[in-house]
Amino acid sequence: GRTITPSRKRINQWYSTKRIMVEWGIGGVKNNFKYLSYKQGLCVGLCPVACYLPVFAFLFNCRTCMRRGNQLSEMFDLLPPELEEYVYTEGARPLEGAVVGAGFGVSYEW
Structure with a gap:
């Protein structure tokens, strides 16, 4: 194996x-x-699998x-x-930034 610097x-x-x-x-x-x-x-084509994680993560953060x-x-x-501050961020679209990476939620890029 290689030696790591x-x-x-x-x-x-860190990672x-x-x-x-x-x-x-x-x-x-x-x-x-x-x-x-x-x-x-969770079968692709039978349910909107890609929608579940952001929505559930939003609810988890709430x-x-x-x-x-x-x-x-x-x-x-x-x-x-x-909760009001998290949900009603001025200028944010619904569910934008729904999954927070600020140490109390899940990191997720929309």
Whole structure:
């Protein structure tokens, strides 16, 4: 195998923490919306599979706002916004930025 330079090792460690955050966030969504784990129900062509994750993640983030936090927000000592602030961002389109990567939700690019 190849030896890893110290700078590459630091980069890998940094990315590892980001990957773990995303995995925890997606895990939180899947744990709260078991339908996403039901493989027989997620058939392309039979249901709008691509729509489910952003919508469920939006609802998960709303729940996080109402509960004033979750595992990720606690880990990074962040307080999520009030629900009204999260949902009614001035100038935002409906569901725009629905999945928040600010430490209390799931990172997702629309």
